[in-house]
Amino acid sequence: MGIILEYSWELFILIELLSIGVLLLFGIFRYFFNKPTLSIIFIFLFLLMLILEGLLGLYVYQQTGEISTFQIVITIFIIYAFTFGIFDFIKLDRWMRRKIGTFRGVELLSDKDYKIIKRNNNPKYIAKKYRKSSYIHLVIFVTVQAVFWIMGTENLTEMKMYLTDLSWIEKGIAKESPYANDITFGIGAIWSIVFIIDFIYSWSYTLFPKK
Numbered sequence: 001m002g003i004i005l006e007y008s009w010e011l012f013i014l015i016e017l018l019s020i021g022v023l024l025l026f027g028i029f030r031y032f033f034n035k036p037t038l039s040i041i042f043i044f045l046f047l048l049m050l051i052l053e054g055l056l057g058l059y060v061y062q063q064t065g066e067i068s069t070f071q072i073v074i075t076i077f078i079i080y081a082f083t084f085g086i087f088d089f090i091k092l093d094r095w096m097r098r099k100i101g102t103f104r105g106v107e108l109l110s111d112k113d114y115k116i117i118k119r120n121n122n123p124k125y126i127a128k129k130y131r132k133s134s135y136i137h138l139v140i141f142v143t144v145q146a147v148f149w150i151m152g153t154e155n156l157t158e159m160k161m162y163l164t165d166l167s168w169i170e171k172g173i174a175k176e177s178p179y180a181n182d183i184t185f186g187i188g189a190i191w192s193i194v195f196i197i198d199f200i201y202s203w204s205y206t207l208f209p210k211k
Helices: 002-006 008-032 036-064 069-082 084-104 111-120 123-152 156-164 167-171 182-207
Strands: none
Touching: 002 008, 002 036, 008 036, 008 069, 008 084, 036 069, 069 084, 069 182, 084 111, 111 123, 123 182
16 A cells, blocks of 8 residues: 555556546547447546546545645546536547548538537637636635635635735745645645636637637
8 A cells, every 4th residue: 555655646647548548449439430339438437547536636645644736636637527528528529520520431420519510610609608617617716715715814804914915925835825724725826827827718719709
């Protein structure tokens, strides 16, 4: 078991590589061998890989007793896989069926797929979709961050102080921040960066729509 703890990062990378291999096999059986039912097996194997990653992160936490970058990275991967990753995978699957179908000279798309493709090429629809997702992300982000700040501060006056004086961000330590501990501070900091990037990206479709 000590080996698992010592080589936790290597095991995580190995599981990720196996996950990629499973997805490649999914594509081969689904698009080239035309075995959609059999290809579903590889989706379940991919989900198994995610479970293994979660168990690995849990084991490392049980052994060390602390949340580290390792657990945060695994958590981000798992959350992405079960949220945005699902929609990205559906989009990729449709794109692959279109390209490989053209390459093989067979029709792999349905009428519904073509309607979705046409809709997704509409700049107004894309902008509206990303605006909606940015609003949802904003509400979740503010709510969770508020909970973190309530846990780490004593009253609204202290919260206001941290809002008006952002010098604690430069210091980069939990003790000088509105967060209760290193765990919430790490999650809050990483999520803030992700949120800013996602928000700018989402609104770019409204400010600079595709022509």
